[in-house]
């Protein structure tokens with residue numbers, strides 16, 4: 358199965374919700390049951406399993422169809438922003454991880470900096486909506502039962518941050534943001550070495 362989020366902040370969005378695809382007929386039938394109160398399409402109001410109501414409305418789906426028609430442009434617009442950041446901040450950006458069979462897209466442009474919290478604070482002080490990335494998954498209370506050592510995840514979770522990324526972000530603003538990132542990194546100093554670098 359593949360899953361897609363169409364949350365409001367994604368490159369392709371329906372405001373909220375998402376979709377799942379599969380080439381397995383049995384899984385598809387189960388998903389159709391789950392999204393619609395556990396009712397089969399063949400037997401209305403007969404509940405085969407305990408389902409939920411995850412149906413997308415036609416109104417929302419119409420937005421999604423419009424988005425998919427603009428898919429190439431929407432993805433290209435975000436990639437332009439990401440590539441520009443990459444040019445301006447080569448030291449903070451890692452190469453795009455992309456399988457040979459895939460085409461890259463970009464959700465939010467992510468950089469890695471020493472003393473991330475201080476850098477984020479400085480950028481926010483300059484009116485830039487920079488955000489630290491999420492904590493490593495094993496630090497989430499819901500996954501507290503997971504044991505193990507995850508040094509790479511922890512190093513990245515402690516050093517990575519998102520820069521503003523949306524298709525209409527103008528080049529002069531990207532330049533402004535990149536200049537402030539460079540200045541902030543210089544100002545706050547080197548911090549601890551990144552062990553995974």
Ligand SMILES: *Cc1c(COP(=O)(O)O)cnc(C)c1O
Nearest residue numbers: 361362363364367373374375464
């Ligand atoms: C959007 C997103 C999610 C959440 O998707 P939902 O549709 O809100 O459930 C989770 N992880 C990543 C990396 C995402 O980009």
